[in-house]
Amino acid sequence: MAARCAYRFGPDIGHTGESVMGCGPEANYGNRSVTPAQVHEIAVQRAIGNGQPSGPPRRTSFDLRPFAAFLGSRAREADSSSSWHAAGGRARVRPFWEEPKEPKQTSAQRQTHTWQYGRLSMPTVISCQRSASCPPPRAKNNLAGFWLGQKQSCGGLGASTSPTHEQSTARRGEAAPKISWPLPIKNTRQPQPSDQITDGGLRDVRRELRQPAVPHALQLHPKIPRSRLLKSPKPTQIPRSSCSFSSSSSSSALSQAPPRRRASLKRVRACGMEAATMAWTAAVAGLGLVYWFVWVMGAAEVKGKRAVDLKMGSITNDKVQDKYTQYWSFFRRPKETATTAATAEKVPDFVDTFYNLVTDIYEWGWGQSFHFSPSLPGRSHRDATRVHEERVADLLGAKPGHRLLDVGCGVGGPMRAIAAHSGSNVVGITINDYQVNRARAHNRKAGLDSRCEVVCGNFLSMPFPDASFDGAYSIEATCHAPKLQDVYGEVFRVLKPGGLYVSYEWVTTSLYRAEDPEHVECIHGIERGDALPGLRRQDEIASIAKEVGFEVVKEQDLALPPALPWWTRLKMGRIAYWRNSLVVRVLTMLRIAPKGVSEVHEMLFETAQHLTRGGETGIFTPMHMVLLRKPTTATAAGEEAK
Ligand SMILES: C=C(CC[C@@H](C)[C@H]1CC[C@H]2C3=CC[C@H]4[C@H](C)[C@@H](O)CC[C@]4(C)[C@H]3CC[C@]12C)C(C)C
Numbered sequence: 001m002a003a004r005c006a007y008r009f010g011p012d013i014g015h016t017g018e019s020v021m022g023c024g025p026e027a028n029y030g031n032r033s034v035t036p037a038q039v040h041e042i043a044v045q046r047a048i049g050n051g052q053p054s055g056p057p058r059r060t061s062f063d064l065r066p067f068a069a070f071l072g073s074r075a076r077e078a079d080s081s082s083s084w085h086a087a088g089g090r091a092r093v094r095p096f097w098e099e100p101k102e103p104k105q106t107s108a109q110r111q112t113h114t115w116q117y118g119r120l121s122m123p124t125v126i127s128c129q130r131s132a133s134c135p136p137p138r139a140k141n142n143l144a145g146f147w148l149g150q151k152q153s154c155g156g157l158g159a160s161t162s163p164t165h166e167q168s169t170a171r172r173g174e175a176a177p178k179i180s181w182p183l184p185i186k187n188t189r190q191p192q193p194s195d196q197i198t199d200g201g202l203r204d205v206r207r208e209l210r211q212p213a214v215p216h217a218l219q220l221h222p223k224i225p226r227s228r229l230l231k232s233p234k235p236t237q238i239p240r241s242s243c244s245f246s247s248s249s250s251s252s253a254l255s256q257a258p259p260r261r262r263a264s265l266k267r268v269r270a271c272g273m274e275a276a277t278m279a280w281t282a283a284v285a286g287l288g289l290v291y292w293f294v295w296v297m298g299a300a301e302v303k304g305k306r307a308v309d310l311k312m313g314s315i316t317n318d319k320v321q322d323k324y325t326q327y328w329s330f331f332r333r334p335k336e337t338a339t340t341a342a343t344a345e346k347v348p349d350f351v352d353t354f355y356n357l358v359t360d361i362y363e364w365g366w367g368q369s370f371h372f373s374p375s376l377p378g379r380s381h382r383d384a385t386r387v388h389e390e391r392v393a394d395l396l397g398a399k400p401g402h403r404l405l406d407v408g409c410g411v412g413g414p415m416r417a418i419a420a421h422s423g424s425n426v427v428g429i430t431i432n433d434y435q436v437n438r439a440r441a442h443n444r445k446a447g448l449d450s451r452c453e454v455v456c457g458n459f460l461s462m463p464f465p466d467a468s469f470d471g472a473y474s475i476e477a478t479c480h481a482p483k484l485q486d487v488y489g490e491v492f493r494v495l496k497p498g499g500l501y502v503s504y505e506w507v508t509t510s511l512y513r514a515e516d517p518e519h520v521e522c523i524h525g526i527e528r529g530d531a532l533p534g535l536r537r538q539d540e541i542a543s544i545a546k547e548v549g550f551e552v553v554k555e556q557d558l559a560l561p562p563a564l565p566w567w568t569r570l571k572m573g574r575i576a577y578w579r580n581s582l583v584v585r586v587l588t589m590l591r592i593a594p595k596g597v598s599e600v601h602e603m604l605f606e607t608a609q610h611l612t613r614g615g616e617t618g619i620f621t622p623m624h625m626v627l628l629r630k631p632t633t634a635t636a637a638g639e640e641a642k
């Protein structure tokens with residue numbers, strides 16, 4: 001039968017695997033790709049002569065390869081059509097049946113063969129209902145294979161009430177070997193006594209596909225005498241529900257027990273062993289899951305910060321909870337915060353506390369750039385962020401040799417992008433010393449530390465001489481200033497005459513209605529969760545800039561169409577936030593993360609919802625851009641205006 005169907009490779013043996021074409025009317029596989037498992041299946045179908053109409057190889061119902069693949073077994077490598085013929089079949093990964101062949105064994109040698117799973121030696125008995133062309137073990141060092149090998153014997157092949165291969169052959173008076181293999185493939189049709197069961201079918205297919213022979217996967221069980229197989233027309237049937245794993249190491253207690261007791265003892269022991277195996281598997285899988293959850297899934301979008309490294313800035317672990325409470329009570333009533341001089345003075349300190357609490361969470365869940373950007377169709381958030389940053393450099397006309405000031409630089413994401421894009425030198429200032437250290441470390445890692453410098457200081461009174469910068473920019477930072485005039489005035493002072501300043505401002509838009517409680521709650525939510533002493537209106541910005549002496553070159557809300565929404569990133573991240581919440585809780589419970597981190601995370605979660613609402617309703621924008629120039633004639637802040 002096998003000879004009737006001439007397989008030949010399709011014209012394209014590409015990365016999708018080997019195409020099997022033109023197999024005659026009985027088995028026309030068209031131009032489908034055939035995986036090793038399917039090749040095996042074809043062989044089995046032919047070997048048992050099931051008489052079913054031939055067609056594309058079916059995926060078997062007992063195929064647990066995905067599980068094996070999950071555990072990182074070589075099965076994936078072996079069966080993955082993409083890795084099978086990488087690069088158009090040139091760099092080929094060796095499939096499992098091409099494992100180095102053991103020297104051919106005699107049947108006596110085979111009788112004493114035990115399965116070797118890594119360091120585990122398992123003399124497993126599994127009755128086979130199928131032909132000798134059953135598959136070889138997937139991979140010897142394969143935990144999944146090990147698990148599956150055990151599992152299959154429970155109500156699987158060995159426990160069927162239909163005639164087994166050995167029964168069929170025993171009835172015919174032939175010696176029927178017990179056959180073991182660790183990965184069964186369930187066949188819809190059971191072999192009939194009349195079937196000519198050989199592994200010739202598989203061999204034929206292999207020959208045709210020029211695959212080497214299967215290594216010695218099939219074996220005789222050492223403990224079952226050949227004579228018993230011949231004599232006993234009906235081997236002991238083990239109920240489907242019971243555990244049928246059996247070990248060849250029988251104890252004397254077992255051999256001395258009466259037959260019924262012996263059977264139940266065997267079952268108890270078998271169940272015990274299976275339970276232990278299951279427990280081990282569960283433990284390994286559990287550990288794997290925790291690892292994946294915390295280290296892999298919990299990693300920062302831009303690698304560099306992991307959940308297990310979450311710190312609360314320079315706040316010691318025992319102070320986190322207190323600091324958070326203090327922060328929260330200070331910013332609970334945002335509008336009042338900026339109004340009295342006494343509270344306004346305290347703002348920078350609380351902003352510093354805020355960034356101690358959130359910097360690592362931001363880096364972990366957002367990356368090294370702490371700002372929004374319009375979405376770009378078909379581009380990643382990372383790309384969109386970078387484009388938004390490079391736009392600053394372009395607006396400033398930054399060149400190599402220029403000295404730029406980054407007002408409120410965070411951990412320096414924009415600074416590095418701008419320095420790299422324009423070739424200029426950048427000095428960043430932030431109030432938070434933890435951010436200074438993070439930014440410096442990132443600069444070093446990026447190889448930009450010679451052109452990117454970071455200073456710890458207050459942008460309301462900067463430690464820089466007058467007219468010391470060619471240009472300046474601030475990305476979503478000046479919203480922390482109780483009075484915008486103060487920070488704009490400082491930038492004006494340190495800029496060289498003729499120097500440009502670009503700022504991306506957080507503001508309420510003309511759609512905001514102070515009499516709408518929903519609007520008010522949304523904006524308060526944004527202010528509370530972002531350490532803001534009170535958002536300004538969009539139309540205030542230019543006049544404040546003019547007030548300190550700047551010329552307004554350009555003003556534009558970069559969030560307006562045709563720009564795509566900036567808040568979709570926040571919205572789409574929701575599932576990740578749930579996961580992060582859980583990670584943070586678990587880490588706090590394990591005392592890896594300090595107490596209070598969960599509360600901070602909760603606050604950010606809530607803030608994200610207010611921000612999203614602000615974006616969706618259009619009452620808020622985080623990217624009102626102003627391009628300002630210090631007049632060439634100006635000598636000091638506000639002089640030109642006067
Ligand atoms: C300019 C400012 C910061 C803007 C944004 C960078 C941040 C505003 C809200 C932040 C976040 C909200 C939800 C967090 C999430 C719950 C967590 O699991 C992972 C981090 C967040 C996504 C976090 C990231 C940064 C923000 C988007 C303000 C302060 C002026």
Ligand SMILES: C[S@@+](CC[C@H](N)C(=O)[O-])C[C@H]1O[C@@H](n2cnc3c(N)ncnc32)[C@H](O)[C@@H]1O
Pocket residue numbers: 348351355368369370371407408409410411412413414429430431432435457458459460474475476477478480481
């Ligand atoms: C939202 S982050 C933006 C950081 C950076 N521009 C970015 O886009 O990644 C705001 C930054 O402003 C800084 N900041 C806020 N108030 C400040 C102040 N009074 N003096 C100096 N820096 C301040 C914070 O420390 C923080 O680094």
